Amino acid sequence: MTVTDGDRTESAWMLNPARMNERLNPDSRINYPHIDLIASDNIASVLDPDVFIHVTQTQNQIGKSSTVAEGVVTWLLELFPTLPIMIGSHSKELSRKSGRAVRNNFANNPDILSTRVAGDSKAADRWNTTRGGSVLATSVGGGVGWPATVFVGDDLLKNFIMAQNPANRQKAIDWLMGDVIGKLRKHIVRLPDGGRFTIHPTILLPATRYHLDDPSGRMLELFPDRSRVTHLPGLADPAISDPDPLGRAPGEVVCPDFYNADEMENLRDVMDDVTFATMVQGTPRNLTGGTINRDRWVWASAAPIKDDRRLLTFTSWDLTFTDTGSSWVVGQLWTALQSPTSPRLFDLYLLDQIRRKADFVGQRLMIRAFCEANPDATHHLIENKANGAAIIADLGSEWIDTTFDDPAPGELRRSKGASVGFDGTRRWPAISGIVPITPSTSKLARVLDISRLVHDGRVFLPEWWEPSSSPRFPGDLGDDPMHQFPASLINEAADVPYGATDDEIDTATQAISWARDYLGPLLADGIWGVDNGPRVATNTSMMGRR
Numbered sequence: 001m002t003v004t005d006g007d008r009t010e011s012a013w014m015l016n017p018a019r020m021n022e023r024l025n026p027d028s029r030i031n032y033p034h035i036d037l038i039a040s041d042n043i044a045s046v047l048d049p050d051v052f053i054h055v056t057q058t059q060n061q062i063g064k065s066s067t068v069a070e071g072v073v074t075w076l077l078e079l080f081p082t083l084p085i086m087i088g089s090h091s092k093e094l095s096r097k098s099g100r101a102v103r104n105n106f107a108n109n110p111d112i113l114s115t116r117v118a119g120d121s122k123a124a125d126r127w128n129t130t131r132g133g134s135v136l137a138t139s140v141g142g143g144v145g146w147p148a149t150v151f152v153g154d155d156l157l158k159n160f161i162m163a164q165n166p167a168n169r170q171k172a173i174d175w176l177m178g179d180v181i182g183k184l185r186k187h188i189v190r191l192p193d194g195g196r197f198t199i200h201p202t203i204l205l206p207a208t209r210y211h212l213d214d215p216s217g218r219m220l221e222l223f224p225d226r227s228r229v230t231h232l233p234g235l236a237d238p239a240i241s242d243p244d245p246l247g248r249a250p251g252e253v254v255c256p257d258f259y260n261a262d263e264m265e266n267l268r269d270v271m272d273d274v275t276f277a278t279m280v281q282g283t284p285r286n287l288t289g290g291t292i293n294r295d296r297w298v299w300a301s302a303a304p305i306k307d308d309r310r311l312l313t314f315t316s317w318d319l320t321f322t323d324t325g326s327s328w329v330v331g332q333l334w335t336a337l338q339s340p341t342s343p344r345l346f347d348l349y350l351l352d353q354i355r356r357k358a359d360f361v362g363q364r365l366m367i368r369a370f371c372e373a374n375p376d377a378t379h380h381l382i383e384n385k386a387n388g389a390a391i392i393a394d395l396g397s398e399w400i401d402t403t404f405d406d407p408a409p410g411e412l413r414r415s416k417g418a419s420v421g422f423d424g425t426r427r428w429p430a431i432s433g434i435v436p437i438t439p440s441t442s443k444l445a446r447v448l449d450i451s452r453l454v455h456d457g458r459v460f461l462p463e464w465w466e467p468s469s470s471p472r473f474p475g476d477l478g479d480d481p482m483h484q485f486p487a488s489l490i491n492e493a494a495d496v497p498y499g500a501t502d503d504e505i506d507t508a509t510q511a512i513s514w515a516r517d518y519l520g521p522l523l524a525d526g527i528w529g530v531d532n533g534p535r536v537a538t539n540t541s542m543m544g545r546r
Helices: 005-015 017-024 033-046 064-079 092-108 166-183 215-222 261-270 273-279 360-373 388-395 409-414 443-455 487-495 503-524
Strands: 053-057 084-089 126-128 134-139 150-154 187-190 196-199 202-206 227-231 298-300 310-318 329-338 346-356 379-383 399-401 426-428 434-437 459-462
Touching (some): 005 017, 033 053, 084 166, 092 126, 092 134, 150 166, 166 215, 273 487, 310 360, 310 503, 329 503, 346 360, 346 503, 360 388, 379 503, 388 434, 443 459, 487 503
Parallel strands (some): 084 134, 084 150, 298 459, 310 379
Antiparallel strands (some): 126 134, 187 196, 310 329, 399 426
16 A cells, blocks of 8 residues: 555654644644653653653643643553553542543544444543553552553642642652552553564653652652653753753743743742742752751641630731732731640641732731631731731721722622621721730741741641632632642741741741740640630730730
8 A cells, every 4th residue: 555645644643642632632732842742752751661750840730631641641542452551640530530531532533543442431430442451540549450551640749738748748659659560560562463562561750840759759769760751841941951852942931822921920929939949940949957947847637627626716917018019918817726745735727828919908908808707716916017006006996998889799798797888888897806916036036936836746737728719808819829828838937037038937927926925824824725714815914925
């Protein structure tokens, strides 16, 4: 048979998984240069017997998962329909989504693809081809009952916050090293001419690098001579990749359709240097050490339930003069529980944080709305400097806000406890329990002062916290999803006094030191605890002492 140029052009899409994925899904997939590169590199590793681990390091949301977990898997099963493949992720839902996408590629394109899904394969997480190939979609800690030759570990850690907990990292690594690798085996492919071709076990890890010792980092450390890396920094940098894999000039983005230059600069503005280097540039830094050691913070997997075990719930605020400049307005919600190790000690849990740029009016609106949303908070700490004194005076009185028109019903619900007058104005009630705080030492001294409580494991950060797109107060746009709280707090605490920002750790040190000075004596004297005394203290003799 003679192959014409037309035939070559028509079948060229089969040469690369990214081209195939674009052909199969023309409305949702585009074969950008970085997508083409990621797909080609991963396939080359699967077909190379000397490669066991392939790590794809890129920033979030530029198509690496859909390229590898969907495109590469589809391509492999089309060419090798007897191949067993496993897809794993941090959640069963995510891996099942990838498994379903691959199955749909075959089911929806019978005129283009030759591989067929077995008729008795109905589940998205466990199905076969008619030739005996298979796809198993599972999650970290989940079952891996089927053998596999290729394993795709698509984001085994959910996000930056989860990755900072060493227990979460170790769980993913143990599962990968124990359960997954134990199920990998080589696969013999029979060729049409009667020959044989062996595909050796391969682990593909398309993942944002959240930590030096994440699953990707550990695999690269354990198998240095059998690993390859596709590293695409969000901004081209010769110090990271030289030459740049995409031939970019220094500072150029990966793909403007995903993040253009202005959007990348916005990411720089909302992220601290450590987080930007880790999540965008793919260069995780050593997250140990610092003024407060990054590895010494402890994490809570869920918020303590609201019952009488909560000794005290309160807010802490760090304000600014204006809504411009590098400083942020930060408010945090904290609660204290009696320590299980001793009735004379307490543990502090950080429950929530709001971080915004705001002027005077915006700041008092933020505080009032945050307090209304958390009525169990009985004390509100406000640093008595900058415009703190004016805010404190304002919050102690009812505020009639005339800056907004009569709100729509949905907006009225978001305004919480603010009543609306007949003239459309909002009347915010006076706030009680305000505690003016006057710092008496430097920022560094205050961080060092509370470091012992952190290092002793008595300050818990919310591993479960996620940003909300819902407005926190009238006119608000919601939390910035790119700001990686509470990892940002950890980085600020480590970098004091040399960090670019310190608003979050300032707010936290104010809360921790006040709680220590206020609750400590009450518990130490045995006059307040789980078996006696009120849950909300009435003794205010120590309020404001730092």
